[in-house]
Amino acid sequence: MTRLILIACLCSTTVCFAADPAPTFKPQIIDDTVEIGYGTAIGDVNGDGKPDIILADKKEFVWYQNPTWKRHVIAENLTVRDNVCIAARDIDGDGKVEIAVGAQWNPGDTLNSGAIFYLEPPADRTQLWNPIQLPHQPVIHRMRWVKLAKDHFALVVSPLHGKGNKGGEGAGVKLIAYEKPVNSKDAWKQTVIEDTLHVTHNLDPAQWNPQTEAEEILYAGREGAMLLTYDAGEWKKQPFPIIEGSGEIRMGLLAPTSRFIATIEPLHGDKLVLYQSDYRSEGSDTKPTSIVSRQILDDNIKAGHAVATADLFGNGRQEIVAGWRTPNKDQKVGVKVYWSTDATGKTWKSAWIDDNGMACEDLRLGDLDGDGRIDIVAAGRDSHNLKIYWNRSE
Numbered sequence: 427m428t429r430l431i432l433i434a435c436l437c438s439t440t441v442c443f444a445a446d447p448a449p450t451f452k453p454q455i456i457d458d459t460v461e462i463g464y465g466t467a468i469g470d471v472n473g474d475g476k477p478d479i480i481l482a483d484k485k486e487f488v489w490y491q492n493p494t495w496k497r498h499v500i501a502e503n504l505t506v507r508d509n510v511c512i513a514a515r516d517i518d519g520d521g522k523v524e525i526a527v528g529a530q531w532n533p534g535d536t537l538n539s540g541a542i543f544y545l546e547p548p549a550d551r552t553q554l555w556n557p558i559q560l561p562h563q564p565v566i567h568r569m570r571w572v573k574l575a576k577d578h579f580a581l582v583v584s585p586l587h588g589k590g591n592k593g594g595e596g597a598g599v600k601l602i603a604y605e606k607p608v609n610s611k612d613a614w615k616q617t618v619i620e621d622t623l624h625v626t627h628n629l630d631p632a633q634w635n636p637q638t639e640a641e642e643i644l645y646a647g648r649e650g651a652m653l654l655t656y657d658a659g660e661w662k663k664q665p666f667p668i669i670e671g672s673g674e675i676r677m678g679l680l681a682p683t684s685r686f687i688a689t690i691e692p693l694h695g696d697k698l699v700l701y702q703s704d705y706r707s708e709g710s711d712t713k714p715t716s717i718v719s720r721q722i723l724d725d726n727i728k729a730g731h732a733v734a735t736a737d738l739f740g741n742g743r744q745e746i747v748a749g750w751r752t753p754n755k756d757q758k759v760g761v762k763v764y765w766s767t768d769a770t771g772k773t774w775k776s777a778w779i780d781d782n783g784m785a786c787e788d789l790r791l792g793d794l795d796g797d798g799r800i801d802i803v804a805a806g807r808d809s810h811n812l813k814i815y816w817n818r819s820e
Contacts, residue, residue: 447739449763449777451802451815456495460812461485463805464531467514468792469523472551477792479803480525481812482512487527487545490812491552492794498552505530505541515571517579517606522547524606525555526581528566536591540566542583544610558610563600564589572603572631573641574656580605582619582643584626594625594648601626601645601654603661619654619661623647627693632677634685634714635707646675648693653715664715669701678735678744680771683707687717688746690730698724698733698748698764702771723764723774728752732789736800738763739819747779749786751807759785761804761815785809 461484471478476492480500487500487509510531514523525545532539542562545555567586571579580603588597598621605615626647634642634653643654651669655662666687669675673693678686685703700721705712729752738745749761761779766772780786785808794801799817806812 447741447765447819449738449765449779450818450820451763451779452818453780453783454814454816455811456490456814457481457497457812458810460805460810462508462807463787463810463812464508464510465512466788466790466803466805466812467512467523467525468790468794468803469514469516470521471514471523473520473522475521476796477794479790479794479812479814480512480514480523481805482509482527484508487512487525500525500555501527501543501545501557502554504543504557507532507539510567511569513569513571513581515579517571519577522551524571526560526569526571526604528569528583530566533565533567533586536564536587536589536596538564540564540585542566542569542604544581544606544614546610560604560614561616563602567626568628570629570631572643572656573639574603575639580617581614582629582631584629584645586626588621588624591624596624598622598624599626599647601629617661619643620645620652620663623649625649625693627673628675630676634677634705636682637707644675644677644687646672646689651675651687651689655714664713666701666715666717668717668720670699672699674730674733674748676733676735676746678746680743680766680769684769684771686771688723688733688735688748690727690733690748694729694731696725696728696730696754697722698727698730698746700746700771700774721772721774724748724762724776726754726756728754728759732761732786732804734789734791734802736791738791738800738817739765740799743769747789747791747802749780749784749789749804751785751787758782759806759809761786761789761802779815780804780813783809784811784813 465482467480511528530541672689674690727750732749789804802815
C-alpha cells in the first residue's frame with residue numbers, strides 16, 4: 427500500500443510540475459567589458475552548425491564563437507558616433523548569416539545622423555568584414571531581416587524619428603525595406619513600407635498568418651502598433667486598435683492557433699503588457715488585428731528595453747522574457763521570465779532570471795548548446811556585460 431501511495435504522489439507531482447514549471451537558468455558571463463550593448467543577435471556566423479552570439483557595442487560589432495565564446499571583431503569605428511543596431515540572418519541558405527548594421531546614433535539630430543552598412547564577409551569570417559554603406563534616413567534605430575517569399579528577404583530598417591522632426595512632431599518615420607542585389611555593391615531596391623508614425627521604437631518579424639510564406643511585421647511606437655503584411659509585391663497595414671503606445675513588441679503563442687502580443691508600455695516604459703488575439707487563419711472571419719483582452723503582467727520595471735518569446739519549458743506554450751535597464755521601485759534592474767499556468771493565458775507567474783546583475787539593453791533567445799532547450803542571451807548597459815543564461819529547466 428505504501429508503495430502505491432508513493433507512486434501516486436510522484437505521478438501527481440510530475441503532472442503539476444509540467445503544468446507549472448519551475449524555471450532554472452544558469453548564468454555565464456561571456457564578456458564583462460561591454461560598453462553599452464545596444465543590440466544582440468544569434469546566428470551561425472562561420473557555418474559550423476553552431477549558433478554564435480553577435481553584438482552591436484558602442485564602437486565595435488563583434489561575434490562570440492560557440493562553444494568557446496572567443497571574441498572576434500567584425501567591424502569597428504564605422505562612424506564618428508555610436509553604433510546602435512544589428513540584423514543577422516541566413517538569407518541565401520548557405521548556413522551562414524548575412525549581417526547589416528546601423529550606426530552614427532544621435533537621437534537629437536533628425537537631419538544628419540544615422541548610417542546603414544551591409545557587412546560583406548571575408549573568406550575567413552574571424553577577420554574584419556568589408557562595410558558597404560547604403561542610403562539611409564536620419565536616426566536609424568532598429569533593423570531586421572524579414573522573409574518576403576521563399577528564398578526572398580528584405581532588410582527592414584526603422585528610424586526613431588521622422589526626418590526633421592522636433593519633439594516627435596513633423597514628418598512621419600519612414601520604415602524602409604532594402605532588397606539585396608546579387609552584387610551587394612550595386613544599388614539596393616528600396617520600398618517605403620509605412621510613414622505615418624512619428625516616434626517608433628521596435629519591430630518584430632513574425633509568422634502571424636502561418637498560411638502565408640511571407641512573414642508579417644509587428645511594428646510599435648509612441649502612437650500605437652500595427653500589423654504590416656506583404657502580398658503580391660505590396661505592403662498593407664492594419665492598426666491594432668487597442669494596443670497603446672509601446673516601445674517593444676513581440677508575438678507569442680499559447681497554442682499553435684492562439685496568438686498573443688507582448689509589449690513594453692509606454693515607450694521606455696514601466697509595464698509589461700499582454701494582448702490576446704482571437705484571430706484564426708483557418709477560414710475565420712476574425713480580423714487579423716482583433717484583440718480580445720489586455721492584461722498588465724508587471725508594472726514594476728523601469729526603462730523596459732527588451733522582450734522576447736519562446737517555448738522555454740517544452741510544454742507547447744511560449745513564455746515571455748523581459749528586461750529593463752534602470753532601477754525599478756525596488757532599485758533593481760534585471761531580466762525576468764513570465765509564464766502562463768494554463769492554456770487560456772488568464773493567469774501568469776514570473777521569476778527572476780537575473781536579479782540586479784543585468785541592466786538589460788537587449789536580449790535574444792536561442793538553443794545555443796543543442797540540448798533542445800531555449801537559452802537566453804542578454805547585454806547590459808550600465809552593468810557592462812554580456813551573459814548567457816543556460817536553460818536547465820526540467
